[in-house]
Amino acid sequence: MQSFFEKRTTALDTSQPSIRHLQDLIRHRTPVAIQVSGVGELEGTLHWQDIHYLALSQDEGRPLTLISRAAASTIRALG
Amino acid sequence: MQSFFEKRTTALDTSQPSIRHLQDLIRHRTPVAIQVSGVGELEGTLHWQDIHYLALSQDEGRPLTLISRAAASTIRALG
Amino acid sequence: MQSFFEKRTTALDTSQPSIRHLQDLIRHRTPVAIQVSGVGELEGTLHWQDIHYLALSQDEGRPLTLISRAAASTIRALG
Amino acid sequence: MQSFFEKRTTALDTSQPSIRHLQDLIRHRTPVAIQVSGVGELEGTLHWQDIHYLALSQDEGRPLTLISRAAASTIRALG
Amino acid sequence: MQSFFEKRTTALDTSQPSIRHLQDLIRHRTPVAIQVSGVGELEGTLHWQDIHYLALSQDEGRPLTLISRAAASTIRALG
Amino acid sequence: MQSFFEKRTTALDTSQPSIRHLQDLIRHRTPVAIQVSGVGELEGTLHWQDIHYLALSQDEGRPLTLISRAAASTIRALG
Incomplete structure (x- = not known):
């Protein structure tokens, strides 16, 4: 239940280190492990991120x- | 507990890949599995999405x- | 912990399908089942909704x- | 992690039915039961509400x- | 995932009863018990609060x- | 599901005590223990923080x- 002004363009803030960190994991197809609340650890490679979800190829x-950012507790590269 | 300016028109931001991804699942009536926090995995086809909920036909x-977006941890196409 | 400008009028965004869907359930006194996080499934009829809560008559x-929207994982009509 | 403009005055939106409903419970010192996420059901009478918390006298x-609104899943009058 | 305008000054809204209530607990070094989601009850004295965290000396x-406000379900003075 | 204006520059609000507290832990490479919701306690040293995540070297x-701030219930220095 939140304010949405979604007709305005929204974009990821690439000045945030975490957005860039995830962008690197996507670019290099780095295998990752993501702890998902109530689900457990999912492994795979990230294909894209947006403001709501991370897209994981298992x-x-x-x-x-699609993993909701709100449910992704931790994200780490494997290996 | 958040700011609401709901009299202004609010719309899904179709520039977000996840919104379009879900829109495709809806258009093609793709069977999906949705992990719902505290409930488990629900299967069915999505009929619509809005900013608060996903509408699943089981x-x-x-x-x-209606599945609250906040409670939907993961969403994936089946098959 | 969020910004509140609550002296401005806030209203439900009736352009959202989910708000209208719930409004229909309220108008027709349709029996519903609501999964509440950490509580389980509650059954009854909805009397009203606002931006924070759903009011269920059990x-x-x-x-x-009053069921906090944030805790209501799924909502479905019975029968 | 959210925007705060807290030096501006913030107030409860008394046009929301739930805010008024809670205000009535406070005014009449109605015994209530509140389901608190991860804690269980707490009983008592409400003394005040603000945008972040409900104050319960057990x-x-x-x-x-103080019960965080975010953790209060359901609220109901007893009896 | 939320809007941040954090270069603008942000401050606690001391017009909120809960902010003042916590400020009193801090000023008087009142022993408190805080229910933390997924952790249990922590006891100690509060040293400061800001918009994101409560600082507890155990x-x-x-x-x-540091206890995230989002994870602090209930706060009460002991004794 | 929230409003994003991320093309505007967003920065941590260093006037918040918690942001400065974490900055100190980062600067001094202080060993920390972080309670992560649904995961348990993770130990290590913090390398950076941004508005969404804490970066922990285990x-x-x-x-x-990367630990989502929303999932980090408590943070404390060890020793």
Whole structure:
């Protein structure tokens, strides 16, 4: 339940270190582990991020899993 | 507890990849699995999304289930 | 912890499908089941909604239960 | 992590039915039961509400318990 | 994931009863018990509050514990 | 689901005691323990903070763990 002014353009703030950190993980297809609240740890590679979700590929042949940012407790590169 | 200016028109920001991703799942009636916090995984097809909820049809004959976006941890297409 | 400008009038955004969907459930006194985080499923009829809460009548003779929107994971009509 | 402009005056929006409903419970010292996430059900009488907390008196002789609105899943009058 | 205009000065809204209530607990070094979501009850004295955290001293000799306001379900004075 | 105006510059509000407290922990590489909702306690040293995440080094040789601020219930220096 929040104010939305979504007709205005909204964009990720790339001045935030975390946005850039995630952008690097996406660019390099780095394997990651994401702790998802109430679900457990999901592994895969990130394909994109937006202000609401992270898109995780858990298997090359399977559709992307959208992970709500609000439910993603921790994110770390594997290896 | 948040600021609301709801008399102004609010709309989904279709420049966000996740909004478009969900819009595709709705348009193609793709079977999806949604992890709902404290409830578990719900399966069905999405009928619409708005800024607060996703409307899931779990059974063609049954009424829609509104899933709060805040409670939807992960969303993925099945198959 | 959020910005509040509550002296300005705030109103539900009736252009949102979910607000209208809930308004229909209220108008028709449709029996509903609401999954409440940490509580379980509550059944009854909705009497009103505002930006913070849903007001559920679980028993005609008992006082309304206010359910925080933030805690209502899913809402569905019964039957 | 949210925007705060707290030097501006902020006030409860008394046009919201839930704010008025709670105000009535406070005025009449109605015994209430509040489901608090991760804590369970607390009973007592409400002394005040503000935009962040509900102040519950569980025992006349004991200090007030501040309950975060974000953690209060349901609120209902007893009896 | 929220809007931040943090270069503007932000301050606690001391017109809110809860902010003043906590300020009193800090000023008088009143022993408090804070229910923290997923952690349990922490006891100590509050040293300061800001818009994001409460700073709890659990032991005079130990460093402060920052408790996220979002995770603090209930706060009450002891005794 | 929130309003984003992220093309405007956003910065941490260093007038907040908690932001400065965390900045000190980062600067001095103080070992910390962070309670993460649904995960448990993580230990390490903080490398940076932004408005969305804390970056924790759990092991000098391993990649950073991003911890969502929303999931970090408590933060305390060790020792």
